[in-house]
Amino acid sequence: MPSSIGLAILGPGNVGSGVVAALRNGVARYGAQVGRPLEIRRALVRDVTRARDGLDASIVTSNFEDILADPDVQIVVELMGAEHPAREYIEAALASGRHVVTANKEVMAKAGSELLAIAAKHNVRLLYEASVGGGIPVISPLSRDLLANDITAVTAIINGTTNYMLTGMAQSGTDYDVALAEAQRLGYAEPDPTADVEGIDASYKLAILCGLAFHVAVAPDEVARQGITKLGAKDFRYAEALGYTIKLLATGRLVDGGVVASVQPTLIAKDEPLAKVDGVLNAVQIEGDLVGRVLFQGRGAGANPTSSSVLADVLDIARDIVGERRPPEAIEYRKLPVHPPAMHSSRYYMRVTVSDQPSVLARIAGILGEREISIASCIQFETDDSAGTAELVITTHHATGAALDAALAEIRALDVVVEVGNVLAMAG
């Protein structure tokens, strides 16, 4: 048995480079978690002459057979994208007894059930958390954490490009063409945006989700699709007037003994959680008989979030390979201190009842200043003329609990201070 877990990376492009970098940065941690180091033994590229960060030239190849020929490659990580030849490579890797981790939504949507059957036949694993929702855990929660549920609906925003465009259209009243140009300028949309704006990308992801949620094989071309290209500023104005916003919604439901699956621009009431998922964020909402509605939200694309999911799958398989592993839920605790409240740093809100005199704020500000607590805002909210008092609300920039407590003690002692009311933390 080799002393490391051997990986092969197919396609070290954008996501692939992220995975390679994360593996390098986390080498000690991952080795400890698995009980054996993870080692990239091979990388499949198109052009072997190009130098690649973190990959020794000796392990780079443009010939897939080199990977199958290396007996120490135990996990193949497919990050090439597109259906071919990724699908054939995944199949060959599984058939050769290798575990496979893939981020390939197109392959999993079109051939997932066949490939999972091949994996089962060869007693190896095929994991694909990164194929839907980038860094958001979705596949694993559906496979494991929600398994006790009869799942009846999946509703998702799973294309960051279109969500960025639609958010822009909703917020700035621009038309489709302007939103597309802006997304292309920022690199969120491809020069040919068809796969995103026509909902094709989302239909792949929805097909995968339907398979997991309902245990029904849904082909991507069985997903009803409507793109966003005909939406105009007008539609957003009218939706707004009706109390709605417009999102490209991927919806799967179990209805009348069958599955309804669609990707289409949809009006969503503004107080729904999904209506608030803006910009390049993704979100998946799942409805089960026991759990009710759960929502998972995060960054749906990008090298780092996608690496998070790819590596979670790699680590899961690696811990399986190291058979004598401790149960996965055991935690190796680090000896780090838990800081006392005096060391906590926060912004603060404080409500202070004071005598209604001109000098009061100066004196409070002076005390805060001595403790190096900067005032962010100060508003006098209420005056009680009969009592001759006023209520000040002061917010501060970051300060430690110790500095705050010392300042509050002095503020309480001021003759012009009637009472220090609530002092609350402010997030951020």
Place this chain on the structure above:
Amino acid sequence: MPSSIGLAILGPGNVGSGVVAALRNGVARYGAQVGRPLEIRRALVRDVTRARDGLDASIVTSNFEDILADPDVQIVVELMGAEHPAREYIEAALASGRHVVTANKEVMAKAGSELLAIAAKHNVRLLYEASVGGGIPVISPLSRDLLANDITAVTAIINGTTNYMLTGMAQSGTDYDVALAEAQRLGYAEPDPTADVEGIDASYKLAILCGLAFHVAVAPDEVARQGITKLGAKDFRYAEALGYTIKLLATGRLVDGGVVASVQPTLIAKDEPLAKVDGVLNAVQIEGDLVGRVLFQGRGAGANPTSSSVLADVLDIARDIVGERRPPEAIEYRKLPVHPPAMHSSRYYMRVTVSDQPSVLARIAGILGEREISIASCIQFETDDSAGTAELVITTHHATGAALDAALAEIRALDVVVEVGNVLAMAG
């Protein structure tokens, strides 16, 4: 080897009854998922004379030793709550070689690291997904799906009682006492609300989350705590004026080589996702170096959501026990149809440009009515006097795609209709 997986339920109260009912309802499904039926062999109660739904009197006992004496009990499910004697029972079950699933936040917060070590020593598993966030997957994503990340912060709303109260105070301007009375009336708050309103319950859950996120053992009494009892309607008014709302926030962060952990009422800017988590919902936001921020949201309490998590853990262990199982990600697909768009049912939004004549709406409404499509609203948004046209936005109640398409064909053919613009689905 027994032909079923034997379970013992400790404490079939509110959550326990939910688990028993879900096991009964899902018996066939769970048996298929595991490859062997799940069987409740024992139930530990205080009063054996009380009849319990779904539990035969012959398996009910008030003596914990009866459970240890049954060699066919393989998984002990602890749902008693409180520290003692739950902790001793969990320990004894683990030491006897049984797997344990628990929903007990107090025990896991105070003794989690010791109990996990005992489980590891006896080569059994101790799972506790239900101890934090009810039905929301949190423990498992932190243990598995986000494992590749260096996690730097956990920010959570993990007490439904206080979140219900604070949401009420924010929305209706009531004071603390009124909000508490209302929550007690609805059964969301206990007669003695201390554990909730003083943040004790949340501090248990945060201690568990910190252990998982940072791999540092944080004792619940090391969590800085501030309750919500002193909050007044005034604070919500002032927060609102500043653009904030107030939530009981549980925060853990890795700072300066140590952990900062606090549960305290906190002002959150209104556009932050956590500011929008209202009522009895819970949410946990996790920040990692790769994934960025991910948010998990759902119902944090209640018999059904909690059962969802308890049973996910039970199924996970049961599949482990049935060693010859297929890889967990293989899906047994059901043969169900994917319905064509004509069979989809939805509410619709349609934008129609028409001649500005009084009879137009009647004719469109007539066509929709013939197809049994009810109009929910109709607004004339814009009139173009020079062209003599107006723009109608019509929203409908639920109708099938087939009915809609047929109606749209007739509407397009009307001489008074210039153009049918966008027709979009409406969620709900």
